[in-house]
Amino acid sequence: MFDVLPNVSIIxxxxxxxxxxxxxxxxxxxxxxxxxxxxxxLVDGGSKDRTxxxxxxxxxxxxxxxxxxxxxxNYAQKVAxxxxxxxxxxxxxxxxxxxKKLVPRIDEPAVGGVSGSIDTWNTDNPWARSIGYExxxxxxxxGKYTKRVATMNLLLKKSVLEEVGGWAEDMPSQYxxxxxxxxxxxxxxxxYEPSSVxxxxxxxxxxxxxxxxxQYGKNTLRLYFKHGTLAKGDEITDVxxxxxxxxxxxxxxxxxxxxxxxxNFLWYLTSVLFLSMFIYYVYSAAKIAxxxxxxxxxxxxxxYYVRSIAWFNGAVITTIMYIRGRHK
Numbered sequence: 001m002f003d004v005l006p007n008v009s010i011i012x013x014x015x016x017x018x019x020x021x022x023x024x025x026x027x028x029x030x031x032x033x034x035x036x037x038x039x040x041x042l043v044d045g046g047s048k049d050r051t052x053x054x055x056x057x058x059x060x061x062x063x064x065x066x067x068x069x070x071x072x073x074n075y076a077q078k079v080a081x082x083x084x085x086x087x088x089x090x091x092x093x094x095x096x097x098x099x100k101k102l103v104p105r106i107d108e109p110a111v112g113g114v115s116g117s118i119d120t121w122n123t124d125n126p127w128a129r130s131i132g133y134e135x136x137x138x139x140x141x142x143g144k145y146t147k148r149v150a151t152m153n154l155l156l157k158k159s160v161l162e163e164v165g166g167w168a169e170d171m172p173s174q175y176x177x178x179x180x181x182x183x184x185x186x187x188x189x190x191x192y193e194p195s196s197v198x199x200x201x202x203x204x205x206x207x208x209x210x211x212x213x214x215q216y217g218k219n220t221l222r223l224y225f226k227h228g229t230l231a232k233g234d235e236i237t238d239v240x241x242x243x244x245x246x247x248x249x250x251x252x253x254x255x256x257x258x259x260x261x262x263x264n265f266l267w268y269l270t271s272v273l274f275l276s277m278f279i280y281y282v283y284s285a286a287k288i289a290x291x292x293x294x295x296x297x298x299x300x301x302x303x304y305y306v307r308s309i310a311w312f313n314g315a316v317i318t319t320i321m322y323i324r325g326r327h328k
Contacts, residue, residue, distance in 0.1 A: 005037055006103060008155070009080035012042045013072040014090035018049040020121075020201050025058045027093040032100050039081055042090075043072035051090070070167035070175040073151070077161060085161065089152035091201040093121060101196035102155045112160035112188030115149035116196030126296040127303070128202035131209065133292050134300055135202075141235040145189045148180025148234060153198035160188055174219040177237075181227050206306055213307045217245070217314020225322070244304070245312040247277055281305065 010028055014021060028040055040060040044052050045067055055062055067075060077085060084106065088094060098116065105114040117139055120132030142149075154176075164182045168175045180190065203209040220242075224231045233239040251273040258266035281304040289297035 005034060005100075006084050007037045007082035008033075008039075008084045008086050008099065008103070009076075009082040009158075010038065010040045010086035010088060010099075011073060011076040011080065012040070012088055012090050013045065013069045013076075014042055014047060014051050014055070015045045015069075016047045016049045016051060017090040018047070018051045018054060020091045020093075021051050022054050022057075023093050024088065024090055025055060025060060027095075027098075028088065029058060029060075030096060031094075031098065032096050038099075041076045041080060043067070043076050045069070045072055068169065068172045069151075070171065071169040074166040074169065077158065077166060080158065083158050085156045085158050087151040087154040087156070088198065089150075089200065091121075092152045093199050094153070095197045095199075098153075098196050098198065099155075101193055105191040105193050106155050106157065108189075108191055110187060110189050111145075111191045112183050113149075113154060113156040114191040114193055115146070115154045116192075116198055117194040118150065118153060119197050119199050121199040121201045122204060125202075125204045126299060127206065127209065128204050129294070130288075130297045130299045130303060131202040132200070133288050133294070133297050134303075135200075137288055137291070138236050138238075139194075141238075142192045142194075143235070144192060146180075146192050146235055147184050147190065148177045148236070149190060149192070151176050152200055153196070171219050171222060173215045174223045177230065177234075178223055178226070181230060206302065209303060210306050210310050213310035214314045217311035218318045219314075220311065221315040221318040244277075244308045245315060247273065248308045248312050251277065 012024065017024075025040070025042075029035075031038070041063070042055050042060055043063045043065060044055070045065060052062065052064060061079075063075065063079070065072060065075060073087065084103070086099065102114050102116060105111065118135055120129055122128045123132070160183065164179065164186065168178045171178055183190065203212055231242060233242050251270055254266045254273060255270040257263045258270060281301045284304065285298050285300035288300060289295055
């Protein structure tokens with residue numbers, strides 16, 4: 001346990017976040033934590049909106065680059081003054097005691113980082129609210145320690161991050177899972193402190209959710225090419241989520257093969273696969289709707305299909321890139 005509160009450098013990577021950046025910064029600047037022990041670093045990747053203009057109103061350090069998010073983190077790590085690094089997404093805001101709750105646990109033996117729980121910021125939007133319900137359900141599976149967490153709510157020891165080699169700049173998404181693998185393979189742990197809450201601005205439309213998940217799909221397959229053992233999943237993204245694109249692929253293949261007259265019987269398999277997937281999604285959505293007492297969570301049925309399609313399409317794009325030798 002720290003005798004005195006340690007100094008912390010909080011790092012934010014932004015890109016066209018004018019609607020959320022001010023509340024994000026205000027939440028960090030009003031932490032129940034000594035302001036003399038904090039520095040806030042914003043690395044903007046080339047926003048075309050008013051993100052940087054709005055951020056300049058606040059007493060923070062701002063760097064403008066053309067780097068992607070993991071590269072921006074690596075850049076900020078080099079200019080950060082303090083031995084503990086905090087990471088918060090530019091479309092997220094943290095509660096007033098966020099840092100004070102996380103800091104004690106980073107001093108535990110063998111702990112390289114610590115994270116808190118995630119809730120929904122834009123609860124007025126039913127799509128965002130449904131996404132948040134599902135994410136909360138997944139995070140509830142996390143115990144006292146975990147192998148990886150999202151960078152929207154994370155503290156790391158700078159020395160550990162340097163030992164791991166920083167963030168994987170060749171992965172615009174899923175770099176958090178890659179980092180968790182690198183960290184835990186060296187014997188470190190990530191502590192989980194659910195009482196420390198971060199509120200994330202979830203995707204408010206199906207179209208934006210699809211685009212987000214498409215990027216996840218592209219980089220998830222790349223991640224599994226690098227570290228095959230990760231395909232079995234973890235507490236947050238379990239094996240059930242990973243096999244859903246394969247489930248969808250099997251359904252499509254059986255349908256297409258069934259077009260051949262001699263293989264028409266495969267359409268029975270198509271029906272079974274499609275129906276079983278639908279029943280699984282209905283059950284999963286209904287369970288969450290009951291748990292949170294909100295019938296709008298039944299929108300998850302559509303969101304589950306959208307995620308599976310996006311991950312499938314992302315995997316196809318990545319596979320084609322590998323075949324063409326353009327995966328680097």
